[in-house]
Amino acid sequence: MDVLHDFFKLLDSFLGSAVWFPYALLGTGAFFTIYLKFPQIRYFKHAWRVVTGKFDKKGAPGDTTHFQSLTTALSGTVGTGNIGGVALAIFLGGPAALFWMWATAFFGMTTKFVEVTLSHKYREKTADGTFSGGPMYYMDKKLNMKWLAVVFAVATVISSFGTGNLPQSNSIAITMEATFGFEPWIVGSVLAILLGLVILGGITRIAAVTSRVVPFMAVVYIVGAFSVIFFNIENVGPAFVSIFTDAFTGSAAAGGFLGATFAYAFNRGVNRGLFSNEAGQGSAPIAHAAAKTEEPVSEGMVSILEPFIDTIIICTLTGLVILSSGVWNEKHENIFDRSDMYYVQGSLSQDNIADSTNVFQYLNKLDGTTIEPFNGTIAVVNGVAVSDGFTLINARSFAEEVTYHVGSLDDLFSGTLIIEDGSITRDNIIVHGKSLIHSATLTTLAFTKGYFGDFGQYIVSIGLLLFAFSTAIAWSYYGDRAMTYLFGPASVMPYRVVYVFAFLWAAVSDTTLVWTLSAVAIVVMTLPNLVGILLLRKDMKDSVKAYWDKVKVAK
Known part of the structure; x- marks a missing residue:
C-alpha cells in the first residue's frame, strides 16, 4: 500500500498538485465567464x-425532469467533498483554502453551464430507448x-x-465506526448490497x-451546521476575516497547524x-443529458445552480x-494512518522556532529545508519509545x-521497530497519539461543538451516509454511460458488478490512499x-444567442 500511495502521489505531483492545474481550471472558467458576459449572475434567476x-x-424527449436531473447531478457532487473534502482543504491550506474553493465555485458555475449545454446538445438515443x-x-x-472522446x-x-x-465508501465506514462502533466491513457489505x-x-x-434523498439530507445537514455556527457565533467573524486576509x-x-x-x-483550495x-x-453533463427538454441551453441554466448549492452554500457551512x-488547529487523540506518518532525523520540537520553520518548509515543499x-x-x-x-x-x-x-489498542508493544526511509516496516503495529486530524473525522468532531453536543456527530454520520451513498449511485450511472460509449450496452453489467465490489473494498482500505487516488482520477478526467x-x-x-431569441419570441 505504501508503494501504491507513493505512486499516486507522484502522479498527483504532475497533475492536480502541479502549479499549472489550478490556473488551467480557473482560467477556463474565467474565460467563459467573460466570453459569455457573466452568465452565472445574469441567468441565475432564470435558472x-x-x-x-x-x-x-409535455412530451419533450428525455428520461428525467429538470429537477430530477439537478438532484441526480447534485447527488453526484454533494458527498464527501462537502464533509471530508472541506476539512481536508482547511487541514492542508488553512482558512485561505476556503476562499479558493469559493473562487472555483463562482467560475465553475459558468464552466458547468457550458459543458452541460454542449453535452445535452449532442446527446444520442441508445438502443434501449x-x-x-x-x-x-x-x-x-x-x-x-x-x-479524445x-x-x-x-x-x-x-x-x-x-x-x-x-x-465515498471509505468516509462512510470511518464515520460509522467512530460514531456507532460498526465494523467497516459490515458497513461496506450492507451498503454494497443496497447500492x-x-x-x-x-x-x-x-x-x-x-x-427524494438530496433535499432531505440537505435540510438535516444545514440544521446541524447552524447549531454549531450559532453556538460559536463569536468566532464566526474572525473566521471570515482569516479566510479573506489569508487568501x-x-x-x-496556529496551534498545532504549522502554516x-x-x-x-x-x-489545495482549487x-x-x-x-x-x-x-x-x-x-454532471452525463446526468443532465437525460433531461426532458428540446432546449440544451435551458438544461445548462439548471446546472448553474449546482456549484452554488454545493460549494457556496454547503461547503461554506462546513x-x-x-x-x-x-478544532481544525488543535491536536486530538487518534490512531495514526500509515500514509500520514513520517519519521524524520533529529529530536525536533514545535516550541523551537527553527524546528517549526524547518518542518513548515518541508510540508510546503519549499527550498531550504534540512528535513531528512x-x-x-x-x-x-x-x-513508549525509549530511544x-x-x-x-x-x-x-x-x-x-x-x-x-x-x-489492537489493548496490547502494548515492547521491542525494536525498524524504520526505513521514514516509515515503520512492521505491518501489525498500531500507533496512537495526539496530532491534527483531517477529512470526515475532523468535521465529525467539529459538529459536536454546538447546541447538540455529542449528538452532533450523528448528524454528520447520517448526512455523510446519505451524501456519500447518493454520490456513489450517481457516479455508477456516469460510469455505465462511459462504458456504453466505449464497449456497448453489454459491458454495463460487468462494470456494475465491479463497481459494487469496489465499494465494499474501499470500506476497509487506507483513508489517505483513497483520497490520493481520487485526486489523480479527477484531473485525468478534467x-x-x-x-x-x-x-x-x-x-x-x-x-x-439562439436560445434567448426563442425565449423572446415565446414571450
Whole structure:
C-alpha cells in the first residue's frame, strides 16, 4: 500500500498538485465567464424558473425532469467533498483554502453551464430507448476527435471509482465506526448490497431515489451546521476575516497547524473545490443529458445552480463549522494512518522556532529545508519509545503522547521497530497519539461543538451516509454511460458488478490512499473536457444567442 500511495502521489505531483492545474481550471472558467458576459449572475434567476418547471413542455424527449436531473447531478457532487473534502482543504491550506474553493465555485458555475449545454446538445438515443450524453459525445460528433472522446470515457470509468465510489465508501465506514462502533466491513457489505439494488434499475430508479434523498439530507445537514455556527457565533467573524486576509498571503501557524504558503493553500483550495462541485470535470453533463427538454441551453441554466448549492452554500457551512469550533488547529487523540506518518532525523520540537520553520518548509515543499527521513531502529518498552534521535510527524503536525500497540489498542508493544526511509516496516503495529486530524473525522468532531453536543456527530454520520451513498449511485450511472460509449450496452453489467465490489473494498482500505487516488482520477478526467469546451466556445455562444431569441419570441 505504501508503494501504491507513493505512486499516486507522484502522479498527483504532475497533475492536480502541479502549479499549472489550478490556473488551467480557473482560467477556463474565467474565460467563459467573460466570453459569455457573466452568465452565472445574469441567468441565475432564470435558472430557478427553469428547474421549477416554468418552461416544461409535455412530451419533450428525455428520461428525467429538470429537477430530477439537478438532484441526480447534485447527488453526484454533494458527498464527501462537502464533509471530508472541506476539512481536508482547511487541514492542508488553512482558512485561505476556503476562499479558493469559493473562487472555483463562482467560475465553475459558468464552466458547468457550458459543458452541460454542449453535452445535452449532442446527446444520442441508445438502443434501449434511453438517452446517453456527456463530453465524449460532443468530442466525437462535433469535434470529430474520437481519440479524445475515448480518453475522456476511459477517464470517466476510472474517475467513477476514484471520485464516486472509493472515497465515498471509505468516509462512510470511518464515520460509522467512530460514531456507532460498526465494523467497516459490515458497513461496506450492507451498503454494497443496497447500492447494487439501486443501480440495477438504471437512470429512472436512480433519479427517483436521488430526487427524494438530496433535499432531505440537505435540510438535516444545514440544521446541524447552524447549531454549531450559532453556538460559536463569536468566532464566526474572525473566521471570515482569516479566510479573506489569508487568501493571498497563505495561512499563518496556529496551534498545532504549522502554516501554509499562498501557493499551497491556493492549490489545495482549487483542487478540493473541483472535487466538491466537479465543475469542468465533465461528470454532471452525463446526468443532465437525460433531461426532458428540446432546449440544451435551458438544461445548462439548471446546472448553474449546482456549484452554488454545493460549494457556496454547503461547503461554506462546513468550513464555518470547522473554523468557528476551533478544532481544525488543535491536536486530538487518534490512531495514526500509515500514509500520514513520517519519521524524520533529529529530536525536533514545535516550541523551537527553527524546528517549526524547518518542518513548515518541508510540508510546503519549499527550498531550504534540512528535513531528512529517519533510518534506524526505535526501542519501545510498554508502548513508549525509549530511544531518541527521531521525530514523528503525523498529519502535518508534531505528534505527541505517542504509544505503540501490536494488533489492537489493548496490547502494548515492547521491542525494536525498524524504520526505513521514514516509515515503520512492521505491518501489525498500531500507533496512537495526539496530532491534527483531517477529512470526515475532523468535521465529525467539529459538529459536536454546538447546541447538540455529542449528538452532533450523528448528524454528520447520517448526512455523510446519505451524501456519500447518493454520490456513489450517481457516479455508477456516469460510469455505465462511459462504458456504453466505449464497449456497448453489454459491458454495463460487468462494470456494475465491479463497481459494487469496489465499494465494499474501499470500506476497509487506507483513508489517505483513497483520497490520493481520487485526486489523480479527477484531473485525468478534467483535462480532456476543458480542451473540448474551449474548442467549442463559438458553438456555445451561438447556442445561447439562439436560445434567448426563442425565449423572446415565446414571450
